[in-house]
Amino acid sequence: MTFWNRSLLTLAASLTLHFTCGADTGAPLQGEWQIPNLEIAKRQIRAYVTSGRYEEEVRLVAGQARQFLEERLRQPVQGRAAIVFDVDETCLSNYRHIASLDFGYQPQQWNLWVAQAQAPPLRGVLELYQYARSRGLAVVFLTGRSPDQREKTEQNLRQAGFDEWTQLILKPADSSESGAEFKARQRQQLSQAGLEILVNVGDQASDLAGGYSESVFKLPNPMYWLP
Numbered sequence: 001m002t003f004w005n006r007s008l009l010t011l012a013a014s015l016t017l018h019f020t021c022g023a024d025t026g027a028p029l030q031g032e033w034q035i036p037n038l039e040i041a042k043r044q045i046r047a048y049v050t051s052g053r054y055e056e057e058v059r060l061v062a063g064q065a066r067q068f069l070e071e072r073l074r075q076p077v078q079g080r081a082a083i084v085f086d087v088d089e090t091c092l093s094n095y096r097h098i099a100s101l102d103f104g105y106q107p108q109q110w111n112l113w114v115a116q117a118q119a120p121p122l123r124g125v126l127e128l129y130q131y132a133r134s135r136g137l138a139v140v141f142l143t144g145r146s147p148d149q150r151e152k153t154e155q156n157l158r159q160a161g162f163d164e165w166t167q168l169i170l171k172p173a174d175s176s177e178s179g180a181e182f183k184a185r186q187r188q189q190l191s192q193a194g195l196e197i198l199v200n201v202g203d204q205a206s207d208l209a210g211g212y213s214e215s216v217f218k219l220p221n222p223m224y225w226l227p
């Protein structure tokens with residue numbers, strides 16, 4: 001057998017092998033590609049929430065924030081001690097709305113949902129809020145919601161049990177800043193105004209980036225990502 005004949009036979013064998021593998025498996029199995037399948041991801045998120053694991057993990061993080069506060073408050077605080085909360089998927093859960101749109105986002109539908117002011121609280125965060133209030137901390141809500149949603153946001157927060165606060169800061173609709181830039185600048189201003197932010201809680205990394213808080217606590221949110 002010549003060199004070329006042997007090479008052709010090897011090539012034919014490898015092609016046959018390749019073809020056979022493809023024919024045996026049909027479509028690639030989930031997991032063969034390094035990319036999630038959207039439908040499977042949605043099912044996993046529904047199960048994560050409906051099984052109670054989501055609330056459980058929120059409660060776990062909120063409990064860590066409480067533990068930090070308990071220890072921190074044994075030491076003196078320079079200014080007025082404060083805690084900063086994001087609103088959506090931190091204090092209020094919009095899961096019911098988001099799941100009703102099959103995890104899509106439609107601005108008009110979102111505005112209608114905000115206007116209903118019916119989002120329930122995330123229980124673990126509500127308990128953290130109540131603890132912070134009992135220790136006399138200033139509470140600041142810092143949200144990417146726009147100023148025209150102030151009234152409904154206040155109504156929803158109160159209805160969910162967040163009944164008092166020092167400030168509710170909303171992001172102007174025409175702002176060119178990212179959420180992270182806006183929120184960091186607001187915390188800087190709060191610090192300059194004499195608040196000592198001990199804890200900052202949010203569901204997005206952009207809620208927590210940029211400093212001006214002694215500690216940060218990141219809640220789970222598998223549903224969306226914001227810059």
Ligand SMILES: [Mg+2]
Nearest residue numbers: 086088089203
């Ligand atoms: Mg949020």
